Amino acid sequence: MNKRFALPTILVIVSALLAGCWDQVQIEERGFVVGIAIDAPRTKEVEKRAAKEAPRKPKVKQRFLVTHQLVIPGGLIAGSQGGGGGQNTTNEAFLNLTSEGDSLFEVSRELATRTSRAPFYQHLKVLVISEEVARTPNGFANAMDFLLRDPDSRRSGKVFIANGLAKSIIEVKPKTEKLPSLYINSIGENIEKNARMLPEVRIGDIHEELLNPFSFVIPRVRAEKNEIKMAGSAVFSLYNQMVGFLGEEETEGLNFLTGSIDGGLLKAKVKGDLVVLNIQGTKHEIVQDLRDKQNFKFTIKIECEGILAEAYALMDFLSKEETKKLERAFAKEIERMCLDTLQKVHKEMKVDVIKLGSNIRQKEYSLWKQIQKDWESGQRLYEKSTIKVEAKVYLRNVGSINRSELEEGR
Amino acid sequence: MMRKFFAQRRKKKTSPFSQHMQQRQTPELTLSPNLADNLELFRTLLGNPHDLLIRTFLIGNTNHTCAVIALDGLADSDMLHNQVLGHIQLMISTSEKSVPPEPDEIIQLLFEEVLSVVEIKKETSLTAALDCILSGDTALFVDGSSELILIDSKGWKTRGIEEPVSEGLVRGPRDGFTESIRDNTVRIRRRVKDPNLRFESSWVGTRSKTELIIAYIDDIVDHEMLDEVRRRIATIDIDEVEESGFIEQWIEDDFLSPFPQAHNTERPDKVSASLFQGRVAILLDGTPMVLILPVTIGLLLHSPEDYYERWIVGTLTRLLRYLAAFFAVFSPSLYIALVTFHPGLIPSDLAFSIAATRDGVPFPAFIESLMMITTMELLQEAGLRLPKPIGQTVGIVGGLVIGDAAVSAGIVSPVMVIVVALTAISSFAIPSFQLAIAFRMIRFFAMFGAAIFGIYGVILSLIAIMIHLSNLTSIGYPYLAPLAPQMPRDWKDLILRAPVTFLKERPQALHPEDEIRMRTGDSK
Amino acid sequence: MSAQTLSEKMISKNHMGINIASVTVGVGILTFPRALAKATSGFDGLISVVISGLVALLIGWLLAKLAARFPRQTFFDYTAIIASKPVAYALTLLVCLYTMLFVSFEIRAIGNIAKQYLFYSTPVEMITLSFLLIVQYAVAGSRIAMLRLNLLFLPVVLVVIFFVLVFTTQLLEIENIRPYFSSSWKSLLEGSKAVGLSYSGFEIILFYTMLMRNPEEGPKAMLLGLFIPVSLYVTIYIFVIGVFSAEVAKNLTYPTIDLAKEVEIPGGFFERVESMFFTIWIMTIFNTCVMWLDITILNLTSMFRKVKKMVWILALSPIIYFVAMLPQNLVDFFAFADAITYFGMIIVYLCPICLLLIAIMRGVKGHE
Incomplete structure (x- = not known):
């Protein structure tokens, strides 16, 4: 624009161009x-x-x-x-x-x-x-x-x-x-x-x-x-x-415990034969009872829904009773897996990977402030707590077929 | 700086518009009562050209010599035969009235009764008469009188009305302006049957004497702006004006800006729409390009078709065009910045494949794009100059053959070719050719920025452009009008094009005297 | 030229509000989550943001009242009316010093951040110099055009931040935000102090009210101008804490930039939102910087009417540049920032409020 201004500007630009491109x-x-x-x-x-x-x-x-x-x-x-x-x-x-x-x-x-x-x-x-x-x-x-x-x-x-x-x-x-x-x-x-x-x-x-x-x-x-x-x-x-x-199964259990399952499968035995659930989603809730400092009680409630993916067991999946039975079997399986995992991380390794501490911090911050030092270390309150698992499975769908073969065929 | 520039210019010529036009004329020559002297004077003034028609004759039975002077080809010879010479000779010879003895009375008689031409006037100034003859009028002399009659006999061959070449549309009127200013005003009048439509005629060019018309609608246009336009046109002091570009360059606010400060168009529908918005159009004889003032960025990026199509189509096309404007300016510089400075910003797979295609290219991305963009500019320029069929060939040869050959020779990378193609297509999508040229210039600026500082440089150049645009005015109106300064009411016709029934007001940015377009309230 | 007056319009209330918002949103937006997370425990920091926003609003309201008493008069003029010429000279000079230091700080901030995230070997001197040149170019033009840049850039800034936040929602973790409302009042006040530094800038109302069409609308403009940064800061803070958790936010140099770095848009041409984010922080800092430089020059020309604007720009730029190059490292730089802000608190908050009191007591008012 201005002549006085233009010359220095051009000089700077030219020198920048000549010396420039440092990062090129x-x-x-x-x-x-x-x-x-x-x-x-x-x-x-x-x-x-x-x-x-x-x-x-x-x-x-x-x-x-x-x-x-x-x-x-x-x-x-x-x-x-x-x-x-x-x-x-x-x-x-x-x-x-x-x-x-x-x-x-x-x-x-x-x-x-x-x-x-x-x-x-x-x-x-x-x-x-x-x-x-x-x-x-x-x-x-x-x-x-x-x-x-x-x-x-x-x-x-x-x-x-x-x-x-x-x-x-x-x-x-x-x-x-x-x-x-x-x-x-x-x-x-x-x-x-x-x-x-x-x-x-x-x-x-x-x-x-x-x-x-x-x-x-x-x-x-x-x-x-x-x-x-x-x-x-x-x-x-x-x-x-x-x-x-x-291990793999323990990880699955951990995933159930932390509620980080989006999909996957769940095997269970009904009447001695295998049934497989295709997991569609889970819900997860931790109920805590923090009255006794030396014995915190946690109940991890897991709700899982899915559809039947494979079934070797011969039963009528469309009947209400049979479905209930099936759901219970799956729920038991989840509980078993979770307990296995808990056994390892809670009792053996003694690490709070389920993030129960974080749960306390989020919900009972003032309490957490007091026990923060004594959670996994110090008094080791984590180790002293009791953890229970309650699982529930909802079978939403049994797939395109009810049975693949008749009982008489066996 | 521009302010100073204009201030100085204004000091020189502070006279009002009309007064000024007279000042510029050549020294006065008055007519002498002697016909032969007059004719001789004309001959000498014009250098006795071969296309000067002079016909002397006697009126009726008297021995009063008369003469008509016209320029061959400029004056309509049919009209001269039938309405002028024919009438004079026929009527005077057969009329009951006797021819008055005095030459001045003859002139009066001819003027009032004989000549059956609409536009006709008496003139005593020889210089004025000369100007009129040079623009196609016919002068009628009567020996002994120091007055002459000027008959409007303009009637030269003009090009027919054709579809505008530079601004094609799918939907919309097919007529365009021509080189004849009369035809052009007709095209505007045909569309604007408003009694308030004004054509202010004057001329520019001390030698070329080109007719110039300022068109506006009196009760819409902002008179402050109109006065400024008049004032600036009055400052024009140039001897010849071939094209409206001279006017544009003379009256623009900032001669250092790459951006057009007057919009030119050969579409009458665009002009009439602009007049209704409260803008001013400047028509110049001899060119189909009509200037529209003042310019806001919206005017340059809008196309009449936005309004002709339904609003959804119009809005989407506009969005596309704004996107095209961005690509036209910034795609090469973004390519340089991303490829040489910030490959981390590109998705990994794309980054790897760009790296793979650039493997073996001997030039840095900046030189590569500079080469390709320059080639593209060359092709564009060459394509314009060549006759149409060959132009297409050049496009194909240039685009396909050179591009492909350059890639297989390993001089440029295929991605670069895509970027260049995208840039070219985007800049063609901009309706205003002048704006597209401005973008082409800025593109290089942004590329330099990118070459030095990567994406930081691109952003700095964007900011610099914005500073410039924000400072820029067209006839004193902010260039970025409804955006900055902010006029939210105008936004429904800026990037979006609201349904027709919503566009109840004229653009606020132009300060129209009459802001309301639809007075019927809700027109639904 | 006569028609030029058409564009030389005064600024409206909304425009003033946008100016205030633009000048406030500067470097602070990039760093405040760190300071805030350090002072408060996580989520509660947003209470601090609101508290300090309200304090800023109160001060701003007083400043606007002061400026509105003297329509069409410069800061220097009305200070001279209220408290004699020598005081006016001294105070205006100190304000000039403050605003000039602010420009230095902003351009250094650009240099630092660009150096950290965009460049490796480009010298910080070149980065800042190029930026300073652009700032000079903006200030050299007409003042109203320069202020209009805010109208252009602020919406872009807000839209881009909105997009960054939309893409960030997938990374939000509710555990990071909880617990709510667990901090003590003391820590909240401390947080307010920390975030308060990022609100500095609204004092431009002292200087730009003279351009307003209706100066008495200044307090309203202040409300709008501070509403934007407060809501912006609250949103950004929630997102920073939600994505990073307070622990991480405390340990990031520029948490807001890292927020943008964290996000990926799968399948786009730009995989990283941070590229969009770079544009906006340069724009915001540019706006802030330009206004500070303009105010410096506005004040200087109001004192020394004979010296032209261009002369001041060319004379000040080397000083600004030199001062900007003084801090040796990041720690120095942040200390520099704090020092300026505390200096500013006295000069542009405390002194003008005193002036207002004097003006009210003496009943001085400006003439139309």
Whole structure:
């Protein structure tokens, strides 16, 4: 506009243009990190070498073996007909880089010395942490700090605990997907189909759990040959240290106890034969009786509805009585599962993963203030409490048929 | 700055409109009573052109010499034969009245009784007569009189009325303006049968003497604005005016702005609708492009069809057009920002496939888009210049062949081609060509912003554009009128197009004297 | 030019309200949930938001009353009428200092946040410089056009925040919000103090009332202007707590940005709502910043009538830029912010209220 004003403006713009574009990195030059696996180092070799190189460097408690999974975009295109895919002869869509170091940031920067593409974390989908790291005190929280602090990373990546080596999880070569991490990510979304999977836990949720004075669970994954299996869960104490695993069925029980079941199946035996319920939804309520401090009483009421999916037992599902019987059998099964889980988490592990403490906090805040310190630790009021389970099942539909064969046929 | 500019200009010419028009004329030459002198004078003034028609004759039985002067082709020769020469000779020879002896009386007789032409006047100034002859009138001299009669005999060949090329519609009238200002006023009169419709005629161009008409509806238009338009037109001091673009550029508020501050159209329906809204139209002889003032951003993004179609269609089309405006300006810059600065904002799968397609492209996204957008501009310009059939070929060759070849040669990525195509299509969807050009310029500005600062740069450039638009005025009216300043009553005809029965008022933004369109109350 | 006066209209009551809302919603909206969650226990913080909103409204109402007593007169003019010229010079200069520091703070905020979330190696100097240039451009134009930008940007801001919140609803967890009403009054008041800092800005009514068509409508404009931020803050706070829980909110530097980062729209071209969110925080901070710079210049030109606006813009910009570059880190930066606000409390809240008292006692009123 003004001449006096125009000249400096133009100068600044031109100089910005000439010197500028500081952050310009072309998309194909980025190393998209889609998965990270964190292990404890197997050997002490690297550590010793590092100690030799810098002998006076202060020793750290813990070292990590970190595997980054980078995407090779060229490999994602079927047949790789586009130009420039030449360097990638095996036509794999990913590249796993493993490095060792005492901080995750160090490892991340070390990658720059090994690959032409600097790691870029904004598309991180999966974070797998090995059992070993999770079991060391503070190990889990330390491993998470970098990913929470770095503004570059997202709070929406999913977190899993590996039963065994974390690295092997993101090394599987699935047949359906080109990227192992996306494959794991997609499996994590199938919770509606199976009650034995824990609902996804995102990096952001972990932050919440780490700060909360409660125990928590994280889904467990296990690597098999060309696939992984996601079932069961890893249990963390309130000190954010892993204390053990829950099996598949125990996880299902836990899901019932926390009311986080959207779908799945429930098997029960009626008249000695199998019937299967396809779960359509559950309701969940905790009734608490907090009069006696030394013996809090909780009743977890579970209501579950579903349709009959499979029935080997021969009975008339359309009759009212038979349906009632069926519903009772399923309810019993739920109660059994829940009690099994409770047995483990309440009596053995002594962790409040059902979040009963949180329930008190929400409903009786003043009481919670007093007992907060004595819940899972201190006087251990949690352990001393009594937990009951009451289940109810509603069978909404028996499917398209009543019977598949007649009794006489047997 | 513009204010200063105009203030200075105003100092030079503070005279009122009409007075001013006279000041600009060439030195006065009066007629001499001698016919031969007069004719000689005309010949010399015009340089004795071959298309100057001079016919001298004697009236009746007297020996009073008369002469008609006209320019061949400009004056309607049929009319001259039948209504002028024929009448004079026939009537005077057969009339009972004797021809008066005095030349002035002859003039009076001819003026009052003989000539059966509607538009006719007496003139003593030779200069004025010259101007009239040059615009197609015929001058009638009688020897011995220092007056002459000017007969309106304009009748040159004009182009027929055709469908406007630059503003096609699916639904709507098919007629367009032509180069003849008379035809154009007819087109407006045909639509506006309001006695308050005013055509203020004047001329611009000290040499070209082009006729200019300010059209408005007297009891709707804001007179403050009208006076300003008159004042600015009066400041025009230029020797030739070929097209309304000269007027537009002379009277605009901010000559540094890329945005058009007067809307031009060749659609009479658009002009009449604008007049009814309280705007002013400026017609210029010799061009089918009529200027509409003042401009608000809505006028540029609305199409007459919005009103002709049902309101749902109109509203949706408008939404689409606003979206197109956004894409036309920002899609290349967003591409640059996302691809080079913030791939994290793109969904993962899309990011990976863009990365895959860009694998091997030797240029950064900025250079890539600069190349492609420039190519697109070239194609657009080349397509305009070429004859229609070839223009299409260029489009196909350019768009398909170059695009495809560039992709397979690995110079640009396929995604870039999509982005460029989206940009091009979006900018064609904008009804005003001038606005589309403005957007094309701003697009580069936003691309530079994106290249330096990524999405931050895009937003800064958006803010800068908004600052500019907010400061911009057209004949003193805020450009972003119903939005900023806020006039919620106008919003039903801005991005949305409310059903016709809801549009009871004229746009407040134009300060119309008569705000109500529908006086019958609820017309349902 | 004569027709230019057509557009040089005064501002209406609603426009003034939108100006107040725009200037109030600034950097504070990004950080206040952290301070608030720290002071109160979770959900109850919204009571603090309302309390401090009411306090702000009361102060704002007094300021508006003061300004409305002197229609069409600048701050300097009426201060001089009430409390003699020397006092007016001193106070106006201090106000200029305050508003100028505010501009520095805002542009530094842009630099910090952009640096943290958008850039890695772009120097913060360049980020702020480019922003300052845009701000200069806006202030260099006509004042009314600059204020109209608020009309353009604030709706965008509100719409985008609405969309972000709509997409966030899927992440809301009711457990995070409970328990309700468990904080003590003391902590609520402390929270009010924390969130009160994010309300600063409504004092623009002192300076812009002279542009209002009906200055006596100032208090109403204040009501509208503070209603928007209060409701916005309440909503955002509920969402931040609901999504993150109070524990996490305490530990996030910019909780509101992280709220936007948390959301994903599956299947869109923009997977992340945060990109939309970036647009709006730049816009809000821009609006705030432009108005502060404009007020600085308005006050300076009201004192020194001979110096042109452009000269002030060009002279002040380097100082503003230099001051903005002073804080060395995030902690310094937040301390800087608090210092300005406390300084402002005395200069633009306490002093004008005293002026109002004096004016009422002496019965001074402005002439039309």
